[in-house]
Amino acid sequence: MTDIDRWLETNTYHHGQFWDLKRLIETKESKGLTVSLCIPTLNEEKTIGKEIVILKSELVDRYPLLDEIAVIDSGSTDRTLEVARSFGADTYLSAEILPEWGTRRGKGENLWKAIYQLRGDIIVYVDADIKNIHPRFVYGLVAPLVYRPEVHYVKAFYDRPLADTTGIRPSGGGRVTEILVRPLFSLFFPELTALIQPLSGEYAVRREVLERIPFPIGYGVETSHLIDVYFEWGLEAFAQTDLDRRVHRHQPTRDLGKMAFGILHTFLTRLRARGILPGLPELTPILRQFQFHDGKYEQVIHELHEEERPPMVEVPQYREKRGLPPQEG
């Protein structure tokens, strides 16, 4: 049995295995753990209300798994924050967290600032655009961290029914995963291919891991996490949970092109930094796409800067807030 097969057997869960929320909460409390939920948002007024209502009612009031629910917003121009607040979430503007560090635009920025703002020993990130939100999206990810101290990072995957009577069926991620990320992982980090959906936006992570990894602010944040955690803690630090179905917006191919560009940018930068691909030239931030307009083809140029935030543990304000000694040098 290969490492991948063994890992798949021991570290892949279905949310149904964690149905006993009373037991989960007892274990969480006996270990003195706290859990924060971070929902990064940008103009999500249509779905945010439902997420807050369900998760607060079920996982704060009924079963107190979550110690806080926070919405961290990139500057919505709709009623996202008002709706979230009205249903009981703590709401923050990303720009107002660590203002000394300025503001960058991107989901990764919100995830990074959440580490500073939130209190939990475990932070679980859930996207705001899930139409079929259910408590399993949270407890399915948090439970492996509560029960298994050696697990540090739990990823979601979707669309595999618990009882599959049809035998073999392909399981995998979306288009970007299958035509970009998994081939790249196969070439450079074969063990990471065992993660069924490496780009899923839902994951739960221990603070001591989150604070030690850098955060690309754009599309590359999930890929970079996986590589960095893998290098530092190995495959055993990961687990993944099948959350069944996830209904969300379908992205047009053109947007997936931007996503793939950002991921590839981050991936190559990681390879260079770790000495795997030395001599790589400076990477351009320009993505070129084409469209047919008024009888001719024309370029559409996107400038996509994949900036990175440093590990939070290197941020003086964070060290001060957490009572850590100042960093030397």
Added chain:
Amino acid sequence: MNETAAEELQAAVRELPQRLEGYREMLLANLVMIGEIPAPTFKEQARIEFVKQRFVECGLEQVSSDTAGNGLGILRGRTGRHAILLHAHADTPFPETLPHTLNVEPERVVGPGVADNALGLAAIVTLPTILDNLGISLDNDLVFMASVRSLGRGNLEGLRAFLVTTQLPLLAGLSIEGVPLGRMDYVSQATVGAEITCRVDPEHPVEAGAIPALNQVITQLRAMELPAESQTRLVLGSIAGGTSYKSPALSATLRFQLRGDADPVVDGITEQIVAICDAVARSTGVRVEFDVIARTRAGGLPDDHPLVVRTRHILEGLGIDPLPPTHSSAASVFLEQHIPSITLGVSYGAHRGEPSEYVEIAPMLKGLAQLIGVLQAIDGGCCD
């Protein structure tokens, strides 16, 4: 219940909406989780299982399904001398294949079946926790029931089967619907819901097809004289037929409801309709089938029944305008067993029966408060 007790209850109920503030999210969460489980009539089991799981979590006793498939749980009263049935139907008219995604907006919740009857069901699922947390206890047992097979061809089979077979000493029944707040339905009309299908034998097709035959039926139905004194009405509800614009239809179906205040009148007109079907079949050569989908009998509580009077006071005390009573098919089923009952709504809403169906959030707490008040009134003796 004497006047002093009634006044005390009235005063306590007026305070309830404020005390219920903290339960709004719980009600909404239950509403969404229930509403997103498809439950077309005859396929309600997944929704019933969820409701039963909630009943267990609330600490209800004897959580189970009866032989009909209804989900049940009991909250024990101090004496348990009698039982009060709190009932909401679990089924919806929407097929499993329709996406059952509900959206929570700041002022309303939108999605198929949210008003009929996810909200009614959410209310009874949330109520045990509220009663427990607010320290409200009753003398009598409270039986919570999510019933199956209520709509259309279900013909209230779930509720009927429970009432026929139960050994519980039921004092009264409360049926909860999502909308509208202010409804207090305690009368049942004589109704016949039926389907008329005209069929052409494909081996020996009639040139004009099934639609002209159905058209003849409809013309004759509309020409019938309905006795005005018994409030008799014929509602032509839906029509369907054929598969293409270029070939005569092999079948065509009309669904309708006949309703009125008097059982004999409705029975008599039903016989006339059957005769019309036979006549059209003879004159056109098309087979005409008459099939009863659902039937209720006329009856209900008088306007001065203590349950009606007390319920009206409770609604008015909460600032809810009671609506004039309309036909309640559930009341007919309770009536068959001589059990007084009333149907209440939890909130306001619109677009019932459409995927854009919605319920308003703000009135829901008053809706819950009225349920608690009416339960306490029944427990206090207004149905003894």
